[in-house]
Amino acid sequence: MIRLHIFPDALKGTPNPSQFCVKLEAVFRLAGVPYEICPEMNPATGPKGKLPFIEFEGERVGDSALILDYLKEKIGLDLDDGLTSSERALSHMIERRVEERLYWVIVHSRWIDNWMQTKAAIFGNTLFFRSPISFRMRHAKASAARLSGTGSGGIRERKYISSARVILRPCQCCSVTSRSSSARRRGLQM
Known part of the structure; x- marks a missing residue:
């Protein structure tokens, strides 16, 4: 059985604070x-120094x-099975856009902007400076500097929704077009 190491549930309204988990x-x-969930608070325990990670057959x-590529090879896990090459390419583009821009x-x-609320939601009443990831989070200024290189550093609080819409709009158009063509190919009406 796959052992999935992820952050424990912490943020209200989300199954996990990490979209990758x-x-x-x-x-x-x-x-x-x-699969078995193994809650983990210290990303440094993972082979890449981050969460999620899996343990499977001693690896x-x-x-x-990389986990999905590994499991595709090991157990044939492929949610894109049955898609055309164009649909696979579109799926890959949407996934990358969401993961690399919306992230x-x-x-x-x-x-950065909602640090106090995030800290309270994730760490609660624990002594933050004693938590395993506190060292990383103490350097918010360094994180902000890195964010400026992603094109996101200048975003201010009220701009998040419009930034997210700009990022997701092309994905929505592609998704509707893809569903329609896929349904037509299968003889279904949309």
């Missing part, structure tokens, strides 16, 4: 792959994209 858990559920694999909007919102 949510992604893997969703894939496993959709594919009916049995430890980190990074959600930074979320990071900035949570860890």
